[in-house]
Amino acid sequence: MKYLRFILVLLTVLLTGNTVLAEVPGPVIPKGNADKCVLPTQEMRLHHMEKILHQRDNTMHKGIRTTKFSFKKCITCHVVKDDSGKAVTHKDKRHFCNSCHSFASVKIDCFDCHASTPTSKSTKSNAGGKP
Amino acid sequence: MNNQDSSSDGISRRKFLAAGVVTTAGVSIASGVSLLSIAQAKPADQSVTDKQRWGMLIDTNKCAKGCTSCVDACNHENGLDRGDEQHSRPDQKAHWIRKVELKDKATDHTVSLPLMCQHCENPPCVDVCPTGASFKRKDGIVLVDKHICIGCRYCMMACPYKARSFIHEELNNQLDYAPRGKGTVESCTLCVHRVDTGGTPACVEACNTAGHKAMYFGDLKDSNSDVSKQLKIHSSTAIRADLNLNPGVRYRGI
Numbered sequence: 001m002k003y004l005r006f007i008l009v010l011l012t013v014l015l016t017g018n019t020v021l022a023e024v025p026g027p028v029i030p031k032g033n034a035d036k037c038v039l040p041t042q043e044m045r046l047h048h049m050e051k052i053l054h055q056r057d058n059t060m061h062k063g064i065r066t067t068k069f070s071f072k073k074c075i076t077c078h079v080v081k082d083d084s085g086k087a088v089t090h091k092d093k094r095h096f097c098n099s100c101h102s103f104a105s106v107k108i109d110c111f112d113c114h115a116s117t118p119t120s121k122s123t124k125s126n127a128g129g130k131p
Numbered sequence: 132m133n134n135q136d137s138s139s140d141g142i143s144r145r146k147f148l149a150a151g152v153v154t155t156a157g158v159s160i161a162s163g164v165s166l167l168s169i170a171q172a173k174p175a176d177q178s179v180t181d182k183q184r185w186g187m188l189i190d191t192n193k194c195a196k197g198c199t200s201c202v203d204a205c206n207h208e209n210g211l212d213r214g215d216e217q218h219s220r221p222d223q224k225a226h227w228i229r230k231v232e233l234k235d236k237a238t239d240h241t242v243s244l245p246l247m248c249q250h251c252e253n254p255p256c257v258d259v260c261p262t263g264a265s266f267k268r269k270d271g272i273v274l275v276d277k278h279i280c281i282g283c284r285y286c287m288m289a290c291p292y293k294a295r296s297f298i299h300e301e302l303n304n305q306l307d308y309a310p311r312g313k314g315t316v317e318s319c320t321l322c323v324h325r326v327d328t329g330g331t332p333a334c335v336e337a338c339n340t341a342g343h344k345a346m347y348f349g350d351l352k353d354s355n356s357d358v359s360k361q362l363k364i365h366s367s368t369a370i371r372a373d374l375n376l377n378p379g380v381r382y383r384g385i
Contacts, residue, residue: 060276062178063268063327072307089303113277113312115305 027103030080030096037077038068052110071110076118090116172329184252184271185321186351186379187335188358188367189244193345196243201346202228204337205247208322210311213304225296225311227319228334233385242385245334245346248273248294248319249370249378256286256295265316271351271379272323277315286316291371294318321379351379 037044039051055069067073078096079087088094090111093102097116101108110116173179205228206212216224228247234240250273256265257273264280267273275286275295287295295318298311305311308324322332335346349356354363367381 056278058178060274060278061266061268063173063270063323064178065175065327067175075307112301113305113310113315115307115310117307119307 087117179270188347191384200337200341201334204333208333210306215302252377255289259285280315282314
């Protein structure tokens with residue numbers, strides 16, 4: 001009898017727990033514009049910050065400008081457009097980074113300085129004359 | 132036979148280039164060839180090296196009074212003219228290049244020149260930075276790593292050229308290749324995003340487009356670069372040469 005009551009309580013907790021979990025809506029993460037990301041999605045979810053951080057120091061101090069983990073490439077590929085076709089900024093909840101970060105309640109500082117949408121000017125115009 | 136001769140005759144070209152020896156007149160063709168290839172855009176995955184030193188020569192005789200092509204081009208290139216900094220006074224707003232007029236009081240002769248970060252070899256801004264945010268790249272470009280800048284502004288006080296600006300307010304219209312933000316110090320980057328891909332700074336390009344051709348840019352360590360050739364022909368000077376900072380930006384006609 002004692003055990004039966006315990007099992008009953010346990011079951012109730014588990015069931016209600018499940019119900020509660022199921023009711024929490026997950027983040028709606030917009031899909032990127034390329035076929036696939038530079039790394040498997042799961043790996044990027046876990047380690048994207050380390051990759052960006054590493055690239056950040058390499059670019060800033062050594063002038064290494066590979067595109068694989070470049071921040072510019074992230075925001076270019078993961079651009080989200082609103083109904084009028086304009087790219088949404090990081091202040092919008094539909095923004096790729098913000099969609100997950102607002103859900104996880106993790107503040108992003110990147111966009112205090114970095115553009116959160118690709119700027120129209122192409123890097124090709126930077127070619128200029130040879131020094 | 133002295134050592135210099137033996138280096139041009141005895142050692143194979145491959146060994147010579149690998150050793151990175153750039154000296155004698157006897158090997159000028161070989162060293163010229165190797166340096167010319169370095170002066171091209173480096174591969175994106177390779178680090179900058181101290182085999183180069185980017186610099187500039189400004190001929191004040193050709194710099195037109197009242198012309199602000201270089202300043203405008205700089206502001207446009209780096210996103211300084213995108214309508215941010217609404218609350219800052221004009222003297223608080225970011226300026227990466229200033230047009231300065233100098234007057235010789237004895238003769239009343241005036242010269243006009245653009246003044247920006249002089250990319251010193253011994254930069255005082257780097258000496259005083261408490262966090263290491265202000266740093267010099269191996270190729271001589273002096274930058275602020277805004278990721279670690281705490282906005283103390285010591286570098287602004289240390290710079291004898293008044294070349295740095297502090298951002299007082301939130302910015303919203305940055306360009307994706309030129310990040311800038313509140314609470315950090317910034318200055319001329321010598322258009323590092325262009326230089327790394329084999330380009331020329333926007334100010335130099337604008338000066339050429341305007342027809343003045345008062346600015347020369349290139350590798351100071353490459354004797355075949357535009358700037359080195361010009362420096363060799365006529366005398367030039369550094370502003371505040373007495374400070375022994377050895378700036379990468381030199382001036383002619385002052």
